[in-house]
Amino acid sequence: xxxxxxxxxxxxxxxxxxxxxxxxxxxxxxxxxxxxxxxxxxxxxxxxxxxxxxxxxxxxxxxxxxxxxxxxxxxxxxxxxxxxxxxxxxxxxxxxxxxxxxxxxxxxxxxxxxxxxxxxxxxxxxxxxxxxxxxxxxxxxxxxxxxxxxxxxxxxxxxxxxxxxxxxxxxxxxxxxxxxxxxxxxxxxxxxxxxxxxxxxxxxxxxxxxxxxxxxxxxxxxxxxxxxxxxxxxxxxxxxxxxxxxxxxxxxxxxxxxxxxxxxxxxxxxxxxxxxxxxxxxxxx
Amino acid sequence: xxxxxxxxxxxxxxxxxxxxxxxxxxxxxxxxxxxxxxxxxxxxxxxxxxxxxxxxxxxxxxxxxxxxxxxxxxxxxxxxxxxxxxxxxxxxxxxxxxxxxxxxxxxxxxxxxxxxxxxxxxxxxxxxxxxxxxxxxxxxxxxxxxxxxxxxxxxxxxxxxxxxxxxxxxxxxxxxxxxxxxxxxxxxxxxxxxxxxxxx
Ligand code: SF4
Ligand code: SF4
Numbered sequence: 425x426x427x428x429x430x431x432x433x434x435x436x437x438x439x440x441x442x443x444x445x446x447x448x449x450x451x452x453x454x455x456x457x458x459x460x461x462x463x464x465x466x467x468x469x470x471x472x473x474x475x476x477x478x479x480x481x482x483x484x485x486x487x488x489x490x491x492x493x494x495x496x497x498x499x500x501x502x503x504x505x506x507x508x509x510x511x512x513x514x515x516x517x518x519x520x521x522x523x524x525x526x527x528x529x530x531x532x533x534x535x536x537x538x539x540x541x542x543x544x545x546x547x548x549x550x551x552x553x554x555x556x557x558x559x560x561x562x563x564x565x566x567x568x569x570x571x572x573x574x575x576x577x578x579x580x581x582x583x584x585x586x587x588x589x590x591x592x593x594x595x596x597x598x599x600x601x602x603x604x605x606x607x608x609x610x611x612x613x614x615x616x617x618x619x620x621x622x623x624x625x626x627x628x629x630x631x632x633x634x635x636x637x638x639x640x641x642x643x644x645x646x647x648x649x650x651x652x653x654x655x656x657x658x659x660x661x662x663x664x665x666x667x668x669x670x671x672x673x674x675x676x677x678x679x680x681x682x683x684x685x686x687x688x689x690x691x692x693x694x695x696x697x698x699x700x701x702x703x704x705x706x707x708x709x
Numbered sequence: 710x711x712x713x714x715x716x717x718x719x720x721x722x723x724x725x726x727x728x729x730x731x732x733x734x735x736x737x738x739x740x741x742x743x744x745x746x747x748x749x750x751x752x753x754x755x756x757x758x759x760x761x762x763x764x765x766x767x768x769x770x771x772x773x774x775x776x777x778x779x780x781x782x783x784x785x786x787x788x789x790x791x792x793x794x795x796x797x798x799x800x801x802x803x804x805x806x807x808x809x810x811x812x813x814x815x816x817x818x819x820x821x822x823x824x825x826x827x828x829x830x831x832x833x834x835x836x837x838x839x840x841x842x843x844x845x846x847x848x849x850x851x852x853x854x855x856x857x858x859x860x861x862x863x864x865x866x867x868x869x870x871x872x873x874x875x876x877x878x879x880x881x882x883x884x885x886x887x888x889x890x891x892x893x894x895x896x897x898x899x900x901x902x903x904x905x906x907x908x909x
Contacts, residue, residue, distance in 0.1 A: 439850045439851040468890050468891050468892055469890070470845075470849035470850060470890050470896055471845050471849065471850050471851055475841050475845065475851055476837070476838035476839075476841035476842050476845075477841075477842060477845065478816060479816060479819045479820060479823070479838060480823070480838055480839065480842050480903075480904065480905075481842070481900075481903040481904060482820070483899070483903055484842070484845075484899055484900050484903040484904070487898075487899030487900075488845065488896070488899060491895060491896070491899065533895070533898050533899065534895055578798035578799060578800060579798070579799070614800075615762055616762045616763075616796060616798035616800060618762070618763075618796065619796035619797075619798065620796060620834070620837060620838075620841075621763065621794065621796055621834075623837060624831075624833050624834045624837045625766065625794070625831075625833075625834070628763055628765070628766040628794070631765070632762045632763070
């Protein structure tokens with residue numbers, strides 16, 4: 425067993441996982457607990473700053489992200505699940521490293537230091553460190569019934585200036601294949617889900633989401649698995665095609681594979697009923 | 710759907726004439742400086758527009774917008790709908806053969822449009838962003854139900870989306886009460902003087 429210290433992380437849920445996508449949050453906590461990881465929620469965190477603010481006020485968006493960084497204890501990595509949050513916290517950290525005077529001004533505002541050596545990572549990187557073999561050995565149920573599209577969405581590895589960090593392409597596939605599921609790679613896995621246009625201009629988003637959904641069905645998938653709570657929501661609420669497949673958050677299927685039993689509540693909150701598929705996994709396990 | 714200013718749409722009336730020499734050179738310089746993107750390198754391959762998921766709804770496809778930018782068409786560019794429909798998905802930025810970060814250009818143009826008080830090409834989208842910002846200022850986090858309610862009221866699009874709203878509500882995806890942070894005053898300090906106040 426590795427030292428408990430190596431398994432402690434600060435955890436940044438972000439607005440979606442805290443509210444709309446509570447099921448992703450709960451399943452993540454469940455999965456992490458089974459794995460023996462301690463995800464310690466960042467005390468009094470606020471919105472990462474990426475929602476709407478970069479356009480309306482750069483200083484405010486920077487300040488929001490910086491406040492979160494100032495709250496993070498420097499000795500353990502800060503983990504995010506939402507790709508937008510990750511991207512925003514990371515690029516702010518980089519910015520503050522390069523602009524010490526801005527950092528000083530913000531530190532004064534919060535009366536707290538900001539450690540620019542803080543590690544900001546995605547949960548997939550935590551799993552990477554944990555080790556695929558170890559994870560596989562811990563699995564209690566096989567995900568064999570799942571023929572999934574690894575839906576990465578747009579943010580996880582696209583922003584050009586973040587490319588030098590961990591390269592996420594293939595991570596979802598690798599992990600879920602190790603847990604027994606079969607990847608379906610001939611669908612639109614990177615097409616953007618529509619983000620805020622889903623609220624402001626649903627008529628623009630629906631055709632795009634339908635395209636994604638239809639491509640998944642045509643490729644023979646019986647579900648999509650995503651790591652973004654907003655993608656999950658948009659794909660479910662905006663698709664109007666008859667033949668639809670459920671969209672899981674990655675943490676839900678991870679926890680399911682690890683043997684979690686309190687899944688009823690999570691799947692109850694889905695808009696496309698995932699139960700038949702979940703039953704197959706549970707029965708087969 | 711083709712926008713009124715779309716260069717492709719104008720061919721029946723003869724090719725559109727843009728007098729490049731009369732454009733606003735300072736505009737291009739400003740965009741390059743603010744965004745850090747060397748937009749002059751664009752060679753109009755249209756990869757960006759081919760990959761953009763929302764190009765159908767845009768008045769100018771991204772590559773056309775860049776061209777207008779190069780010609781110094783300040784007003785036309787800053788008042789277009791394209792920059793507001795862009796959701797910063799970075800598809801264009803990651804596929805451009807000249808490695809131009811178009812997504813960053815779009816954001817720069819939005820900021821410049823606000824600063825110049827240009828007519829907003831898609832006012833409903835700006836309303837939405839402002840509603841989100843107000844929620845953040847108030848609670849430190851986004852309160853989706855509150856944002857949706859006020860946004861739908863403001864834009865009068867209340868009934869257009871009622872069934873989806875109700876479905877989300879039934880699934881408890883829209884929380885009645887906001888999740889708020891304890892030290893709201895720290896967030897208030899961040900917001901000080903930052904948001905445009907509502908006239909209404
Ligand atoms: S992909 Fe790049 S080079 Fe091609 S048209 Fe778009 S911006 Fe220009
Ligand atoms: S970043 Fe904007 S312009 Fe580029 S592909 Fe995405 S939505 Fe289109």
